[in-house]
Amino acid sequence: MSRETSLHGVHQGLGALFTDFAGWSMPVRYASELAEHKAVREAAGLFDLSHMAEIHVTGKQAADVLDFALVGNLTGVKPGRARYTMICDAEGGVLDDLVVYRLADEHYLVVANAGNAKVVADALAERVAGFDAVVDDRSETTALIAVQGPNAAAILGAVTDADLAALKYYASVPAVVKGHDVLLARTGYTGEDGFELFVDAGEAPAIWRILTEAGEGHGLVPAGLACRDTLRLEAGMPLYGNELTLEQSPFEAGLGRVVKFEKPGDFVGRSALEERAEQDVPRVRVGLRGTGRRAPRHGYKLLADGVEIGEVTSGALSPTLGYPIAMAYVDRAYTEPGTELSVDIRGRIEPVEVVALPFYSRA
Amino acid sequence: MSIPENLQYTKEHEWLSVEDGVATVGITAFAAESLGDIVFVQLPDAGSTITAGEVFGEVESTKSVSELYAPVSGEVVEVNGTTSDTPEVINSDPYTEGWLLKVRLSGDVPELLDAAAYAAHTQEN
Numbered sequence: 001m002s003r004e005t006s007l008h009g010v011h012q013g014l015g016a017l018f019t020d021f022a023g024w025s026m027p028v029r030y031a032s033e034l035a036e037h038k039a040v041r042e043a044a045g046l047f048d049l050s051h052m053a054e055i056h057v058t059g060k061q062a063a064d065v066l067d068f069a070l071v072g073n074l075t076g077v078k079p080g081r082a083r084y085t086m087i088c089d090a091e092g093g094v095l096d097d098l099v100v101y102r103l104a105d106e107h108y109l110v111v112a113n114a115g116n117a118k119v120v121a122d123a124l125a126e127r128v129a130g131f132d133a134v135v136d137d138r139s140e141t142t143a144l145i146a147v148q149g150p151n152a153a154a155i156l157g158a159v160t161d162a163d164l165a166a167l168k169y170y171a172s173v174p175a176v177v178k179g180h181d182v183l184l185a186r187t188g189y190t191g192e193d194g195f196e197l198f199v200d201a202g203e204a205p206a207i208w209r210i211l212t213e214a215g216e217g218h219g220l221v222p223a224g225l226a227c228r229d230t231l232r233l234e235a236g237m238p239l240y241g242n243e244l245t246l247e248q249s250p251f252e253a254g255l256g257r258v259v260k261f262e263k264p265g266d267f268v269g270r271s272a273l274e275e276r277a278e279q280d281v282p283r284v285r286v287g288l289r290g291t292g293r294r295a296p297r298h299g300y301k302l303l304a305d306g307v308e309i310g311e312v313t314s315g316a317l318s319p320t321l322g323y324p325i326a327m328a329y330v331d332r333a334y335t336e337p338g339t340e341l342s343v344d345i346r347g348r349i350e351p352v353e354v355v356a357l358p359f360y361s362r363a
Numbered sequence: 364m365s366i367p368e369n370l371q372y373t374k375e376h377e378w379l380s381v382e383d384g385v386a387t388v389g390i391t392a393f394a395a396e397s398l399g400d401i402v403f404v405q406l407p408d409a410g411s412t413i414t415a416g417e418v419f420g421e422v423e424s425t426k427s428v429s430e431l432y433a434p435v436s437g438e439v440v441e442v443n444g445t446t447s448d449t450p451e452v453i454n455s456d457p458y459t460e461g462w463l464l465k466v467r468l469s470g471d472v473p474e475l476l477d478a479a480a481y482a483a484h485t486q487e488n
Contacts, residue, residue, distance in 0.1 A: 017396070032454070033425050034400040226399060226426055293403040294423065316425055317402045346421075346428070 005050035006143050006201040010208055014222050022115035024051040026225055033226035037319040040190050040231055043219025044149030046211055047228060053117035054142040054198060055110040055124055059133035062106045068267050069127040070098065071250065073260040077102040082170045082187055085258050087112075087120055088269035092249040092276050096120050097240055099187055101172045109183070109198070111144075113240050127268060143204035147211060148194030148231075150362070151218040156195055158214045160184065169193075178210045189228065191235030192362055230316050233325060236287060236358030242298060242313040243285055243327055249276045252329070254285040254357075283310060283329040287357040288341070290324030293317055294350060296343040302330055303342040303349070309334050312343065318359060325359045326352070364485070365392050367458055371472070372481035375432045378458065381472060386435050389462040390422065390453060393485045398424040401450045406431075406463055412438050413466060415473055420463070422453070431463070435472055441465040 002025035011018070016027035027048065029036060039045050057066060066074035072085030082101040086094050096116035101109040112120035121137045128135045147156055153164050162175035162184055172185035180203050188194035199207050212220065229239070238244050243253055250256050250273075259273055290296060295315045302310035315326030326343075334341060339354040370378045376394035380387050395401065403423040413419040413433040420431040443462050445452055453461040476484060 029399060032400050034402075034451075230425055294405075295403075297428070317423070319425070 029224040036223040037227040044151040045223030047146040049144040051114035053112040053139040061132040065131040092272035093246040148190040190231040234360035288326040295324040296326040371475035437466040437469040
């Protein structure tokens with residue numbers, strides 16, 4: 001039996017089609033995922049992301065324990081700002097990718113993927129030992145709602161007195177949305193301007209309604225996980241389980257910059273990651289552009305002169321660009337943009353070209 | 364979900380109507396809805412033959428790929444070109460504008476499901 005978010009009834013009322021995602025029953029789309037995708041690019045979309053995990057770390061050594069537990073430099077994050085980072089195991093494999101918000105000097109919020117919620121919560125609970133800090137998993141009582149798209153600021157601005165113009169990308173601020181306390185963050189996973197609202201689970205339906213009403217006239221539509229995936233793919237953002245796995249370190253994923261060796265002290269995975277950083281990783285994440293309309297998809301083989309040199313991790317016909325796009329891991333020799341490769345699409349060999357990521361950036 | 368009474372159905376979610384020995388073939392609204400927005404359809408050329416139970420093409424949606432199984436055997440006499448230019452017609456109008464193939468039957472029509480049986484089949488899935 002899948003878990004349901006506190007917005008499940010709202011989604012049912014909207015006629016959502018549900019899918020099981022990491023043990024949660026989540027809206028995959030409401031009507032058309034392509035229309036939802038387009039709305040986020042051109043107007044705005046409203047997402048329920050309550051399946052994601054919210055783990056609070058507080059105390060005198062909150063910064064120190066996160067510097068030890070994660071690969072990033074969390075001490076260096078100013079209160080009110082957020083950072084994209086990762087949590088690795090001792091061998092340097094990626095347990096999850098995270099967004100960590102520093103809410104105050106001694107208070108951080110770690111947001112983990114739904115599929116890795118327990119792994120991350122358990123790892124943090126274990127790694128806090130010996131530090132003067134407390135790890136508190138509040139995922140059960142926290143809902144997460146995202147408003148993403150060029151009209152997101154106009155929509156949210158109508159229902160909150162928070163100074164949105166002053167709220168930078170990757171920053172957060174406590175705010176009030178028509179009487180409801182929220183943590184308002186300018187973050188997202190779509191490649192657009194947008195906001196994520198951390199709210200009490202019980203208040204989520206009311207806040208969803210407030211945002212829906214504020215979105216009237218601004219083209220806001222409810223948006224499901226299907227369009228979230230094509231949006232993040234166009235934006236070149238990795239998905240755990242596709243581009244990121246426990247078998248890979250951040251370096252293979254082309255995200256080695258998140259590993260901060262210069263921070264003082266040891267951190268979990270440091271020595272393994274230092275070794276990995278010195279070696280040339282055999283395969284590297286790249287972007288691919290196809291012709292025609294058939295998309296390379298997860299697991300499809302990439303070929304050069306008939307020899308397998310890589311594998312697709314995510315792919316789709318890009319709704320915004322109109323041609324197939326994909327991310328893949330390929331041998332180092334084939335990573336230069338402009339390199340012509342072939343992909344085996346269910347027995348048909350189709351040409352693809354290596355291109356720089358992201359595929360799409362907002363103007 | 365609409366299931367027209369006048370059509371026959373396969374368990375693989377194709378529909379069929381037969382007139383003067385020519386079968387019109389499409390996929391059901393249930394199939395189209397399950398796939399999501401259809402963005403690509405691969406169909407055989409007119410003049411080729413298809414064989415009952417075998418794959419004759421595929422449909423791709425944003426998230427998935429599904430093979431199309433021939434409900435009957437015969438020669439393809441017409442292909443709905445609209446579906447290659449605007450595959451979304453299969454979502455919006457699967458039973459009329461979104462048909463896929465017309466096939467001149469080379470044998471008997473295998474036993475298929477009527478609307479009620481197909482409705483029951485989709486409930487099970």
